Amino acid sequence: MKKFVERLRENILKIRSRIYMRGPKRLIRDVLITRHSYEAVAEGYASWRSRPWSISRLSSPGNILDLGSGHCINGVEAALKTNSYVVCVDYSVNMISIAKMIIFKKDVYGDYVVADMLRTPFRENSFNTILLIASIHHIPEYFIRRITSDLNRILRRRGLIIITIWSWRQSRFVFDLFFNMIKTFLGLLDFPRRFVVKWRSRRGVFERVYYLYSLEEISREIERKNLRILSRGYYSPMKRSSENIYIIALKD
C-alpha cells in the first residue's frame, strides 16, 4: 500500500511538472494577480479600511517605512504620533495616489514611492521603524527569506520592525485548508496555507492570494537574521475583526 501511494505521488508530480509553471514563475504570477486586484479595488479598500491599527503607534521616532502600505493610513498615523518622517511604499499606483492625498490632507512630513517589497529601492541603514501591516502575507514562502534579508539591510541599529499578518486559524479557511493539505500531499501545491480571498465589488470579483504563515514560521525567519523579537502573539486590531499575528522585533 505504501509503495502504491509513493508511486502514485511520483506519477502525479511528473504530470504536475508538465502542466504547471515551475517555481518562482508561478509564484510571481500570484503576486501579480494580487497587485492587479489591489489596483482595481484601491478606492473601495481605502474607504473600507479607513482607521489605522493601534500597533502602528509603537513606531520609534525617526524615519518610518510603511512597506506594503496600501493607502498608508498606518504609516501616516505612526508619523503623526511620533512627529517623524514617513515613506509609504506599495506596488499599486492607485493605492499610492490615495496615500499621497492622505499625506497632503493630514500635513504629514512624508513621501510615497511605487515599488515592490521584494526589491526595495532604499540604501542601507535608512529607517528607524519598518511597518509591515497586513502585507507580508501576500508574499510566497519562496521569497520570504529575501525580504527579511532586505529588511535587515535597510533597518538602522536599534530600529524596530512591526509585522502583522492574518492568522490562518479562522473558520472561513477550514474547508480550503483541508483540500490544500490533500493537494500538498499530492504535490499539487507548495504551501498548504495558500488561500485565494475574493473581493467583490460593483466592478467585479477580484482575487487576492494569501500565504498565511504561522507565528513560529515568521518568528524563525526574523530570528535567522539576528533580529531580536521583543513581543509576539495574536491580536484583533478592531472589534469583530479577524485574528492577526503580530511580531515586534529589534535590530541590536
Add this chain to the structure above:
Amino acid sequence: MDLLACPMCKTFPLKLIVFNRNIYKREFRGRKPVCELYCSFLNKEIKDLKERGEEPPCEECFKYEVAEGILICPKCGRWYPIINEIPRMLPDEYRREKEDLEFLRKYKDHIPEEVLKRGLPYNLSSELK
C-alpha cells in the same frame, strides 16, 4: 532622494533629472540638514557641504515637489520615471514596455542620450538609428 537607491543593484545615490516641478506654500519644520548623506537639490554629498562650511538650502528644497522627472542608476543604467509626483521604482518584471517607451518619447528632449539609447529595461535605440 537621500534614501532612494536602485531597486535592482542598490546603487546610491541616483541621478535625478527634473522635467517639471510644483511649488507649494509649506513651512519648513525640523532641523537642518534634513538629509543625512546626499543633498539632491545641490547634487552634493552632505559631508562635502559640511567640510566647506556650507548649509544646504532645506527651506527652499522643502517648497518643491518633482512633478515629472527621471531617476537614473549610474551603475546598471536602469531608469525610473517620476509621474504625477510619484517615483515608480518597480523592478524589471513589473515594468510595461508600452508605457515606458511612451514616457521616453514624451520627454526625449530632456533625457540624456545614453539613457535613450542604452537605458534599461527599455530604450529607444531602434527608433534613434
